[in-house]
Amino acid sequence: RDAPLVLGIETSCDETGVGIVRGTTLLANAIASSMEEHARYGGVVPEVAARAHLEALGPTIRAALAEASVTLDDLDAVAVTSGPGLAGALMVGVGAAKALSLSLEVPIYAVNHLVGHVGADLLGDDEPLATPTVALLVSGGHTSLLLVRDLDSDVELLGETIDDAAGEAFDKVARLLGLPYPGGPEIDRAAVGGDPDAIRFPRGLTRANDLERHRYDFSFSGLKTAVARWVEQREASGEPVPLADVAASFREAVVDVLVDKAIAACADLGVPRLLLGGGVVANRRLREVAEARADAAGIALRIPPLSLCTDNGAMIAALGARLIMAGHEPSGLGFGADSTLPV
Numbered sequence: 458r459d460a461p462l463v464l465g466i467e468t469s470c471d472e473t474g475v476g477i478v479r480g481t482t483l484l485a486n487a488i489a490s491s492m493e494e495h496a497r498y499g500g501v502v503p504e505v506a507a508r509a510h511l512e513a514l515g516p517t518i519r520a521a522l523a524e525a526s527v528t529l530d531d532l533d534a535v536a537v538t539s540g541p542g543l544a545g546a547l548m549v550g551v552g553a554a555k556a557l558s559l560s561l562e563v564p565i566y567a568v569n570h571l572v573g574h575v576g577a578d579l580l581g582d583d584e585p586l587a588t589p590t591v592a593l594l595v596s597g598g599h600t601s602l603l604l605v606r607d608l609d610s611d612v613e614l615l616g617e618t619i620d621d622a623a624g625e626a627f628d629k630v631a632r633l634l635g636l637p638y639p640g641g642p643e644i645d646r647a648a649v650g651g652d653p654d655a656i657r658f659p660r661g662l663t664r665a666n667d668l669e670r671h672r673y674d675f676s677f678s679g680l681k682t683a684v685a686r687w688v689e690q691r692e693a694s695g696e697p698v699p700l701a702d703v704a705a706s707f708r709e710a711v712v713d714v715l716v717d718k719a720i721a722a723c724a725d726l727g728v729p730r731l732l733l734g735g736g737v738v739a740n741r742r743l744r745e746v747a748e749a750r751a752d753a754a755g756i757a758l759r760i761p762p763l764s765l766c767t768d769n770g771a772m773i774a775a776l777g778a779r780l781i782m783a784g785h786e787p788s789g790l791g792f793g794a795d796s797t798l799p800v
């Protein structure tokens with residue numbers, strides 16, 4: 458029997474993603490983004506995102522079908538992100554997926570967005586995802602450490618940010634440095650030639666007493682404040698702000714704590730595998746430091762292609778196909794959008 462042909466819909470934040478897979482084979486990964494509409498607000502505006510999904514979803518579904526050279530009638534199932542994410546944005550995708558399921562008379566699978574990020578790894582043509590694995594997911598909306606024992610039935614949240622997401626920290630610090638949104642690539646550019654050790658910015662939740670309760674949690678709002686204060690003091694003293702050094706030192710503080718906690722989780726749990734996901738994976742310094750420290754610790758590091766790390770529909774389709782192939786029952790039409798859906 459052929460592997461199932463699944464269309465996946467992702468609308469949890471500002472990317473309208475529609476992907477099509479056959480089993481673990483990627484056939485299409487169509488994306489529309491409303492990022493430019495949010496740029497002037499310095500961050501994603503939920504109401505704007507939801508309206509943009511409504512406009513983009515039809516064309517994006519068509520683009521994915523064309524890219525995969527299939528028609529709606531060929532589909533065996535539909536998968537959709539049901540949470541976590543922005544409630545109004547999620548509702549658009551869930552509504553569309555249910556409409557497809559009803560009209561095409563194919564089963565529908567509700568997928569957790571974070572688990573979907575791990576599912577992105579199924580689509581590589583290298584070795585299949587080995588478990589257990591620790592997964593570090595870092596984007597503008599989330600910063601989470603997961604322990605994945607079994608992708609379709611046993612995923613545990615080890616920790617997450619208690620305030621800003623890592624990408625959000627990049628965006629906010631970029632803003633206070635006078636750089637445009639999204640901040641990640643801007644900080645990367647500004648950091649060229651900067652000294653990452655020039656300024657010792659704080660590493661959130663790494664003190665001994667924090668580690669007891671928050672061993673795998675993250676905090677970036679203190680770091681953001683520290684950068685703001687440092688820049689203010691510099692400006693008050695009349696000296697120029699060394700932008701490259703500030704950017705490089707800030708980025709180093711974020712990367713250091715992300716990688717440190719992920720590697721610690723692998724070591725504590727005896728899991729020799731680490732998977733990265735989320736839009737912040739675009740950060741070259743993050744990939745460099747993760748590679749070096751994973752290597753030193755004997756941990757196998759996996760990084761899916763960037764187009765599958767940022768929010769996309771293909772990863773949701775991949776997880777849907779996985780659920781089907783593992784014999785899971787479909788979700789039915791009774792589920793809703795859940796902005797705080799746990800893994």
Ligand code: KG4
Nearest residue numbers: 470596597598624639640641736739740767
């Ligand atoms: O996964 P993603 O595309 O979307 C959502 O979060 O929904 O991630 C976007 C986030 C933004 O916060 C952006 O600033 C950050 O990822 N980002 C980066 C880089 N490129 C994008 N952060 C650090 N370094 C980068 N090169």
Ligand code: ZN
Nearest residue numbers: 574596735768
């Ligand atoms: Zn995401």
